[in-house]
Each structure stands twice: as C-alpha cells, then as structure tokens.
Amino acid sequence: MEAVARSPEEALKPRRLLRRNPLRFSPWMRGDAWGDVMEPRPIGGRFRAVRRMASAAIWTLLCIPIQAVLLRVSQGGAKRFGRTYHAVLCRLIGIKVQVVGTPSASPAVLYVSNHSSWLDILVLGGVLEAAFVSKAEVGTWPVVGTVARLGRTVFVSRTRSGTGKEAGDIQQRLAAGDSIILFPEGTSNDGTRVLPFRSSFLSVAQDAKQVQPVSLVYDRLGGLPACRRDRPFFAWYGDMDIATHFWRIARRSGARATVLLHEPADPAGFADRKALTAAASEVVAEGAALLRQNRPVAPLRLRGSAG
Numbered sequence: 001m002e003a004v005a006r007s008p009e010e011a012l013k014p015r016r017l018l019r020r021n022p023l024r025f026s027p028w029m030r031g032d033a034w035g036d037v038m039e040p041r042p043i044g045g046r047f048r049a050v051r052r053m054a055s056a057a058i059w060t061l062l063c064i065p066i067q068a069v070l071l072r073v074s075q076g077g078a079k080r081f082g083r084t085y086h087a088v089l090c091r092l093i094g095i096k097v098q099v100v101g102t103p104s105a106s107p108a109v110l111y112v113s114n115h116s117s118w119l120d121i122l123v124l125g126g127v128l129e130a131a132f133v134s135k136a137e138v139g140t141w142p143v144v145g146t147v148a149r150l151g152r153t154v155f156v157s158r159t160r161s162g163t164g165k166e167a168g169d170i171q172q173r174l175a176a177g178d179s180i181i182l183f184p185e186g187t188s189n190d191g192t193r194v195l196p197f198r199s200s201f202l203s204v205a206q207d208a209k210q211v212q213p214v215s216l217v218y219d220r221l222g223g224l225p226a227c228r229r230d231r232p233f234f235a236w237y238g239d240m241d242i243a244t245h246f247w248r249i250a251r252r253s254g255a256r257a258t259v260l261l262h263e264p265a266d267p268a269g270f271a272d273r274k275a276l277t278a279a280a281s282e283v284v285a286e287g288a289a290l291l292r293q294n295r296p297v298a299p300l301r302l303r304g305s306a307g
Helices: 008-012 032-038 043-073 075-092 119-125 136-140 144-150 160-175 228-234 242-251 273-292
Strands: 095-100 109-113 131-135 154-156 180-182 210-221 255-261
Touching (some): 043 144, 043 242, 095 119, 131 136, 136 144, 255 273
Parallel strands (some): 095 255
C-alpha cells in the first residue's frame, strides 16, 4: 500500500486530531425521556428524583381515601384538606412557594391567574381554598383525573353544546359560596409572557362576590434567580409528556414559585365583562413581568372600575 505523504505541520499533530470522521456516540436508549435520564449529571439528582416521585405517589395514595370520606361528611373539611394536600405535595417535589398578598376573605371569589404549567395546580391549590376549572380531557387521565375529581374540579368541554351547562355548574358553585380558580388565557405557554385573557372565560364573573387577579412566576432554580432561559424548564405546553416533565423537575433543587395576590375587586364596578377582562389581564401581566425581572413586588389594584 502506498504511504500518504504528511507535511511537517501534520507530523507534529497528535494522531487523534487527524481523524477525518470523528467517532459519534448515540445513546443506547432512544427517546427524550431516556436521554434526560442518561445524560451526564451527578447521580445524586437521579436519586433525588426517585425519592421525590415515590414520596409524591405515596402521599397521593394516602390522601385519596381521606378526601373521598371528607367529601361525604364535611365540604369545609374537604376544602381545607385539599389545600393541605397540594401544599405538602409542593414540598415533596421540591417546589418552595412564596406568597405576596392575601387571599380575599369573601366567599364566592373568582381567582384569575396566568398559566404555564401543571405545577400551577399544585402551587395555587396549596395557597387558595378554591376549586379549579379544567378541560374535560383531564377527567379521563389515570390517577390525575381521580385526584382532580376529588379536588372538586369543574370540567369544561370545548364544544358549544356543553357550554351552557358548564357555565351553570360554575354559577351554582359560586352561588353556594365556593371559590373558583380560572385560567383565562385558555392554554398554557412557555412562561416568558402572559397571553391576553379571553372575555368568554369571565362570563360567570357577575356571579362572583369578588374577582381577585393572581400572578404566578417560577423565579428560582438551583437557589438562584431564574432567567429567561430557565422559564421553559418549568413550563408545560404543547405535546409535552407529563411524566418526563415531572422527572426533570424532580431532579433539580432550589426551585421556587412566587404567587402575587393582587387586590380583589367587585365585578359590578366594571362597565362590562370585556372591561373587567382587560383590567385583570393587564394587572396579572404587569405583576408577572415584575416577578420575572426579580424586582420587589406588591399587590396591584385593578384599573378601569366604574365605581
């Protein structure tokens, strides 16, 4: 075989740098989930995730029968226990919750919040004694659907035929003094912004005693202020898999969510539903922007009231 001549410069280079086709290794297990499991991270993160996920599963299994009994014997006890369940679950999976402001002391409050992740349910559920409004598909999910029903969630469909009945269900809850948590954006997003609120979601606002806007931002990761690059880490949207997302959250330490409870307002003080929607959307977006910038925050007042 004829030898290939090498220049003096090439002769001085280590042989491993002259490889024209460098070796490329691919993971032996395919898929995003396995790629995250096998990526080069300290093994302590994997143990942390397993411990947290196991603790969350055990806590949930213990709470399901307790909540089922409370729903039959004490609605007030069921509300309080539901809040305890969510608050403990946040601690078990490593989410510290900071609250700025005070929940309204009035019955029949409609809380309106921005929405970026399934984690919002745990965070807000641990702060507020209120039921969520969720899409009907969630009720069919294994375990999650059971927990949602025990949490007195109001399920809504996306079909016009069911809109009237579902609005009636929410109105009955508010008339009975129950409080409701609503995500008027209509969908979750990447956590870097707040989408405009849809006025159709606030069609039941006139049945509430008060409307209280809420800004929710995940502002710490690894114990340090979260930046724009970190927002999608908490966000859950599109066709993301909840199990994979849960694993990634559980592996990391030093995560924190801040809930900013703005000043409540009487919905009757606004000219119409669109005015109330615009005012609530503006306040929630402004509060969330301040939290994302890691600036000092205080509850904001709804603007545009007719009263």
